[in-house]
Amino acid sequence: MQAIVAQRLLLMLPLMVGMTLIAFVVSHSVPADPVAAHLGQRAMEDKTIVAAFRQQWGLDKPLPEQYLTYLANLARGNMGTSIRTHMPVGEDLARYLPASAELAIVATLVGVFLGVPFGVLSAVRRNHPIDHLLRGISLLGVSSPVFWLGLIALYVFYFRLGWLPGPGRLDVGMPEPQRITGMFTVDSLVTGNWPTFIASIRHLLLPGLVLASVYLGLVTRMTRSSMLEVLSADYVRTARGKGLAQRVVIYRHALGNALIPTITVLGLAFGDILAGTVLTETIFSWPGIGRYAYQSAVTLDFPAIMGVSLLIAGVFITVNLATDLAYVLLDPRLRQATR
Amino acid sequence: MRKWSVLSSSLLTVLALLMASTPVAAAAPAAQTAADPKTLVVGASFDIKSLDPARGFEQIGGMVHKATYNTLVTLDDNDISQIVPDLAQSWDVSPDARTFTFHLRQGVKFHTSDNTMTSADVKWSLERAIAIKGNPSFLLEGITSVETPDPATVVVHKSEADPAFIAKGSFSVFAVLDSKTVQAHGGTNAADANTTDTAETWLNQNSAGTGPFVMTRYVPDSEVDVQKFAGYWKGDAAFDRVIYRNIPTAATQKLTLQAGDIDIATEISPDSVADLQADPGITLAQGQGADIFFLLMNQNPALTNGAMSNPQVQLAVRYALDYEGINALVGGPAATPATILPLGFLGAYGTDRAFKRDLALAAELLIAAGFPNGFSVDLQYPTNFSRSGVSFDLVAQKIQADLAEANINVTLKPGEINTELANYRAGTEGFGFWLWGPDYFDSNDYLAFLPEGIVGKRANWTNGNSDATIQSLRDQINVETDTAARAALWQQAQDYLMLQGPFAVIVQPGVYIATRGRIGNYVYNPAWRVNPYVLSKS
Numbered sequence: 092m093q094a095i096v097a098q099r100l101l102l103m104l105p106l107m108v109g110m111t112l113i114a115f116v117v118s119h120s121v122p123a124d125p126v127a128a129h130l131g132q133r134a135m136e137d138k139t140i141v142a143a144f145r146q147q148w149g150l151d152k153p154l155p156e157q158y159l160t161y162l163a164n165l166a167r168g169n170m171g172t173s174i175r176t177h178m179p180v181g182e183d184l185a186r187y188l189p190a191s192a193e194l195a196i197v198a199t200l201v202g203v204f205l206g207v208p209f210g211v212l213s214a215v216r217r218n219h220p221i222d223h224l225l226r227g228i229s230l231l232g233v234s235s236p237v238f239w240l241g242l243i244a245l246y247v248f249y250f251r252l253g254w255l256p257g258p259g260r261l262d263v264g265m266p267e268p269q270r271i272t273g274m275f276t277v278d279s280l281v282t283g284n285w286p287t288f289i290a291s292i293r294h295l296l297l298p299g300l301v302l303a304s305v306y307l308g309l310v311t312r313m314t315r316s317s318m319l320e321v322l323s324a325d326y327v328r329t330a331r332g333k334g335l336a337q338r339v340v341i342y343r344h345a346l347g348n349a350l351i352p353t354i355t356v357l358g359l360a361f362g363d364i365l366a367g368t369v370l371t372e373t374i375f376s377w378p379g380i381g382r383y384a385y386q387s388a389v390t391l392d393f394p395a396i397m398g399v400s401l402l403i404a405g406v407f408i409t410v411n412l413a414t415d416l417a418y419v420l421l422d423p424r425l426r427q428a429t430r
Numbered sequence: 431m432r433k434w435s436v437l438s439s440s441l442l443t444v445l446a447l448l449m450a451s452t453p454v455a456a457a458a459p460a461a462q463t464a465a466d467p468k469t470l471v472v473g474a475s476f477d478i479k480s481l482d483p484a485r486g487f488e489q490i491g492g493m494v495h496k497a498t499y500n501t502l503v504t505l506d507d508n509d510i511s512q513i514v515p516d517l518a519q520s521w522d523v524s525p526d527a528r529t530f531t532f533h534l535r536q537g538v539k540f541h542t543s544d545n546t547m548t549s550a551d552v553k554w555s556l557e558r559a560i561a562i563k564g565n566p567s568f569l570l571e572g573i574t575s576v577e578t579p580d581p582a583t584v585v586v587h588k589s590e591a592d593p594a595f596i597a598k599g600s601f602s603v604f605a606v607l608d609s610k611t612v613q614a615h616g617g618t619n620a621a622d623a624n625t626t627d628t629a630e631t632w633l634n635q636n637s638a639g640t641g642p643f644v645m646t647r648y649v650p651d652s653e654v655d656v657q658k659f660a661g662y663w664k665g666d667a668a669f670d671r672v673i674y675r676n677i678p679t680a681a682t683q684k685l686t687l688q689a690g691d692i693d694i695a696t697e698i699s700p701d702s703v704a705d706l707q708a709d710p711g712i713t714l715a716q717g718q719g720a721d722i723f724f725l726l727m728n729q730n731p732a733l734t735n736g737a738m739s740n741p742q743v744q745l746a747v748r749y750a751l752d753y754e755g756i757n758a759l760v761g762g763p764a765a766t767p768a769t770i771l772p773l774g775f776l777g778a779y780g781t782d783r784a785f786k787r788d789l790a791l792a793a794e795l796l797i798a799a800g801f802p803n804g805f806s807v808d809l810q811y812p813t814n815f816s817r818s819g820v821s822f823d824l825v826a827q828k829i830q831a832d833l834a835e836a837n838i839n840v841t842l843k844p845g846e847i848n849t850e851l852a853n854y855r856a857g858t859e860g861f862g863f864w865l866w867g868p869d870y871f872d873s874n875d876y877l878a879f880l881p882e883g884i885v886g887k888r889a890n891w892t893n894g895n896s897d898a899t900i901q902s903l904r905d906q907i908n909v910e911t912d913t914a915a916r917a918a919l920w921q922q923a924q925d926y927l928m929l930q931g932p933f934a935v936i937v938q939p940g941v942y943i944a945t946r947g948r949i950g951n952y953v954y955n956p957a958w959r960v961n962p963y964v965l966s967k968s
Contacts, residue, residue: 123848127855129479131487133568133869135855136884143563143624176650177480177630186650242681250685257686263471264463264655264673266647376677378651391848 095419099412106408107401111165114400115158118393125150125391129174148174148393161397170401171394175386180398183383188402189273190260191379194371195364197299202306203357207350209307210314214322214349215341225311232308241301241374248297255297258376262290298375302368306360313356317349324348347421354421358414362407464691467948467967468670472960473683473692476651476676479565482633483605484558487565489959490674492602493696496958497656497672498541499605499639502532502552502584503596507953507964510720510871511776513596517547517606517640518584527591527911532584539661540608541637541644547606549578554609554619556586561623566603569870591909593916597872600957608638642667642963652676656962664963672962684944687712693949693967696959698942699819700761711947716763717954719941720871721818722772723825725809725934726854726862730890733860734807741930742799748785748934750792750836751829756937759828760820763940769927770866772938776873776913777920785928792836804837810853811863813844818865818939825936826863857888863936871957873907873920879933880904880923889932900926 125148126141134140145151149160164171170180206229213225248255256262260275268279268287275291278284321327322345330340368381380399387395464471474493480486483495503521506512518532538547545551553576560570572592577585588595598604607617615636616628637645640663643656654674658667675692677683683695684702688709698706698714706712725747727738737743753766768779796804809829811822823844830840840861845853853859866885868875878884881896881904893901903923910916927933943959945952950966 121848123846123852125848127851128848130565131568131869132866132878132884134487134565137568137571140563140565140567147624175479177485177634178650183650245682245685250689253689257689257691258677258682259652259675262463263675263691264469264653264671267649373678374682376652376675376682378649378676382651382678389847 095415096412099408099415103405103408107404108162110400110404111162111397112158114397115161115393118391118396119154121391123391125174125393128390128392148172161394165401170398173387173392173395173398175390175392175395180394183395184380184398184402185273187378187380187383189275190377191364191368191372191381193274193276193295194299194302194368194377194379195361197295198303198306198364199357199361201300201303202310202360205303206307206310207314207346207353209311210353211318211341211346211349213311213315214318217319226315229308229311232304232306233312234308235304236370237301237305238370238374240304241298241371244297244301245374256290256293258374260291260294260377261287262294265290298371298377301375302364302371306364309356309360310353313353314349317352318345321345321349351418351421354414354417358410358417362403362410463673464693464946468668470669470672470694470949470962470965470967471692472672472674472694472696472962473677473686474674474696475678475683476674478648478650478654480630480634481637481645481648481654482564482630483602483607483639484555484562484566484627485564485630486602493958493960494645494654494656494674495602495605495639496641496960497643497962498637498641498645499602499607500538500641501600501602501604501606502534503599505597505600505871505955505957507955507961510774510955510957513600516600517552521596523593523596523911525911527593527595527909528588530586530588530595532586534582534584535663536582538640538663540611540640541659542608542611545608545610547608547640548581549584550581551609552576552584552606553578555605555607557619558607558612558617558623558627559603561619561621562627563624564603566601569598569601569603591911593909593911594870594872594874597874598870601870605639611638643669643672667963668966669962687944687946690946693946694952694960695944698944700942703762703942706942706944713945713947713949713952715943715945715952715954717941717943717956718763718765718773719818719939720772720774720956721820721865721867722767722770722938723820723863723865723936724770725829725936726859726864726885726889727932727934728857728860728862728889729892729895729932730857730860733858735805737801737805737807738861739932740799740801742795743801744932744934745929746792746795746799746836747833747838748928749788749795750833750838751785751934751936752787752832753785753937754787755832756825756828759825760937760939762819762942765938765940767935767938769924770879770933770935771873771876771920771924772868775868775871775876777917777924778873779921779924783924783928785934787832789836796837801837804839806839806841807861808841808843809861809863810843810845810850810859812847812850815847817867818941820865820937820939822863829863829936854888857890859888862888873916877904877908879927879931885933891932900931 126144149157173180173183176183209225213222216222249257268275268284269282271278271281279288279291327345330344368379369385372379372382384399463469474490476490477488478491479488481491483499500517502518503513504516506514517535519535520533522531556576572588572590573586574589575587612629615632618627634648642659642662644659645656647655656672658670677686680697680699683697686692687695706714727744729739731739757764765773765781766784767773768783771778811826813823815822826842830842833840854862880886881891881893881901903919907919910919943954948968951964
């Protein structure tokens, strides 16, 4: 186990450096000029302003020099300054990532704690009305556009019923909690700031559940199909033949093996959710990393693009490592092999 | 039974969470904030890059600056063509429009200290903005020196005549900052301020102006809070607090407004209008936006095999478009201006002078131009891009359909905005579809469309291929300081542009702003959209 972790961590460094090179080359290959994205029409025609802009953001240097400067700064922990927000990229990421992480965690928890039981139930009661119902729900979750679902959810639960608050991470005018992790729920809980804790939880529910709908459908369908396959396996038949209770057969013998493909999906989807929540974040005015990444890309904000690419690469590598470790825990054959 | 217990326990957990939160809703601070008659909550789609007046040049930044800063002059809330005093009580313009003397108010206090505003602060603020060379610095282009003969007088010298300089002075790059305080936070007016001024971080969280409100908080992509400035020179504002809340989508802003969590929604899409009009708690204000959308027909014959550079083809295109259909497609109070000069600007013709579709005349013009069977041409424009509620992709399809009826076969060639912008700027588009938003609220901004102007050059309309009439009009407008005479010159220019020139103006979209019924005195102004100082709340 330790060997796997050490090997992956060692691989992380060249992977991240490679990632910076790819992100740099790709973002600078776009046949467009960041000047056009950041300066107004008149300012673009003013050579002094354009020259000052290029000098300020280091765009007047040759590309190899820009890249090496970036790497040198990165080695010192400096990710540069965003051309769009005029803030250090590291500070931006520290602000936007926790907001998305809160959403991703809610979506993952809902996906796991509802999706897995839904999938198991659906497989066990195959072709039963409950199976049709759960398959319908998961199909709806997978196929509904998130922006549509988000607007409907806001209309019903916020506007019509008034059960949950409107867009944003906190109520209008409410101060942010003392910054520890950047996740408002955690920070307000740790500091005992109960009004902010309640507000942050309530604000998180609607976007979290909307985002979870896609995830829930995916996990339900994956768990169901894996369970169906496992339930017809010889060892499950043997277990049943030995007279074990249905509950023991399903949860102790079948589910562990059936969860392996689901965990693969969970790992990849967590990364996707973290980076791909643009629409949910837009509808719910949620200042997360998805919108930050999108806006950085369309405005050719090179330092921000590099920062987001590095961050997302790091998240995927970490999640993949966690997924591999989960395999080891779930699969006795892998456990054996790693000893 | 056991499977049901798994399902039901999971569902119950979620329901319990939802239900547990319901009683809290009654005491939600959001509702309290918006219901407070002393607090104004404005919903806006944030585009803020910087709240430093010398660096920011975005719409929502300008809205916030209107609350926190004063400029030397400003625009009338009801009429953007009227310039009214702000920190300058009066001003004089030299006959050659190169020297501008501002007579300042006295006893005006800054937010951040007991300092009183003087001409030294004006000089320092202008010099800092010039030296920073930021996005809005072009408005200060040509200033050769700023003199302060006494604490209440500022004299600005320009290298060339600039009759629009006073109108430019209403933008927040002309905001007067407390020079001592900003210097204490890293500000400088030195020539190398571009690299040495470090006050932006402080100015993003504080205001150092003289406006009716003081900035207290800026949370990027979330919220800007300002509070009443008790020492405001015009008298205290009606609101203790104004909160600008970032709500990027029009649909969400509408719901939030109707739910009572915000007082003003600044992004309203035309398809929401009927629903909002039916809501007795909402008041809709409408106004004319200042953006114009136009077709560029390049004067370089090599780009379109001589088609779009032909003056008769250019006129045929102007007659072939279905302007009423385009206005209906854009929705809301969209209108068709007569030329590139938008409705509401000095000297601009009204909609009564706008083109109306005449396909027979368009056909005759094409025959006269030597294209009796029409021709084919590519139309370039930015894809997946909308502004002022106009989707370029959608309107381009309408243009294609309209011109097809005039035997002009248009192939749509959309491109990603930044890529297409590069082609547009390089003047390599034979036939393009673009927009222009005013850089300052003066007709002279539209000199850009005349030969050798910024947009003129993008259409390869130069002194070499334009006639003396339009060049002479351009040069006269550029130096005319008398308002009536300038308006008359612009009307002559418009008469010319209706018959000749490489542009066909398509639409000037309208704007809807929705307010809760309890908000009083709201008037739409395209420069800042919301001026909290003039509003009231019952």
